[in-house]
Amino acid sequence: MQHPSINTLGGAFGAEVVGLDLRQPIDPEIVGTLNQALLDNIVLVIRDQDLTAQEFRDGMANFGDPMLQHRAAFRLPECPDVSRIINREKMRPAANWHTDHTNHERPPKATILYARKLPAEGGDTCFSDMYAGLDNLSNESRAEIEDMITLNNMEPDSPTYAAGDRNEFDQGVRHPMVRTHPETGKKALYFHVTKALGIEGMETNAVRPFLDGLLDQAIKPENTLRHHWRLGDVVISDNRCAMHRADPNYDQAEERLLWRIILQGDRPVK
Template sequence: MATAASKDASNRLELDIRPLTPVIGAEIHGVDLASPGITEQVPAIRAALLEYGVVFFRDQTLTQEQHIAFARHFGDLEIHPATPRKQPNREVLRIVHGPESRGSENAWHSDVTWREEPSLGSILLAREVPDVGGDTLFANMHAAYERLSPEMKRWCEGLTAVHDIARVFAKRLGKSVDELHEQYPPMRHPVIRTHPETGKRAIYVNTGFTSHIEGLADAESRWLLDRLYATASNPEVQCRFRWREGSMAFWDNRLTQHFAASDYYPARRAMDRVTIAGDRPFFDPEN
């Protein structure tokens, strides 16, 4: 009788998986994500996501409806507050930069950590890309955690950080901090979180949304956060993906951070993102 582990291994063998680095990222070839038969490959894709942190696909021609349908295989979907209310397919967040809008996602972050239940993952599809530039970098924050000293791990594992939507989106959405906090109050999450599926521990603070660490003086909080932020900048925990039209990236927000290089200005880059809802971060001291 086949075990669950052997079934997972069999599923992985059905996919043409090509790792990008030893610690994060893999391209999956020969898969049509718009195919009616994609349902049968979802368990293998999910297993690859958990193993590599981010998986990439090339030459995908999905409509927005097909993009949404593929994402629904992995859970309920979120609607981002930056999505226009009158837009059809509100599950799709369109991210466009060009001559009148320089890219502003060029800082290490994990998506929507200001939510009570931040996202499981995001699926980004390239609709239009510059001839050169606009790569996205991804960092494995479990690998970053493993590079901390034992004493630093023990200290950080007992700490809680505050994540605040207003740090990024007050200006972008044209709202006051108080307005945003009425709908999305600042959230407390562990500095080190336990992955709910793999049990791996990962650094869970980011430059975009983390405001401070509770219980520390302001100077102490800034000092520690700066050092934890810097762990994502180590090339040995990263991979880098060069986009082409029709390329798709699916990353695990519970494990990774990403950095969208904004080196292509004033060229145009247009991407569609669909985000899968997650659960509340936690730290398991026994795992």
């Protein structure tokens, strides 16, 4: 039986899991401990994994149900629940703060990234605690967004979405700007800055500056975690209370490849 240890990373949030092999069965009690650790720490870094795509998928199924991702061309043919995140094939680093797949009615509760190829330097992923992000807002901003509804679509200008992806996944979805986490009961700021193309009752041109202004208030060094990747790292983040971004400041001549799984979430509620 595996007995992994879970150690906080020393910053505001985040924990490291060592001594866990995702290829091997995990006792249900340990699965419960890991899921609780994700709720408590928002981000879990599972070290030293050596996985095929199918092993990655099966290991992650301990945390929830893998959900099909909306770029068909980037799914791995041998395991379609796993998608590639790569700085090639017109895919740009997701440098803006966001939570994933908000164009879905039931967006993913968690995003899991697995480092496969890394640049010699840089290529970090940054995470931000959005419980704290909500608390960081001024009273005026907090009151203003309390009942706001975002209107979410796939980015109109992304070259990585095929027509079929849009037909299947771009119907437009409304989400609350402030959501209550279904497991912790705590409220968090919730939006995807390039998918929230509208806000109910707001002029379209005003939306992006408004969202950028909220991010400026919400995201501070004190509620941010910078993850410097090691090959073999599997990083799980709770999308219901965290945002993330890729740091694009690395040599783009070098390939950076992550495998990604997303886990089915609930419909966000205020």
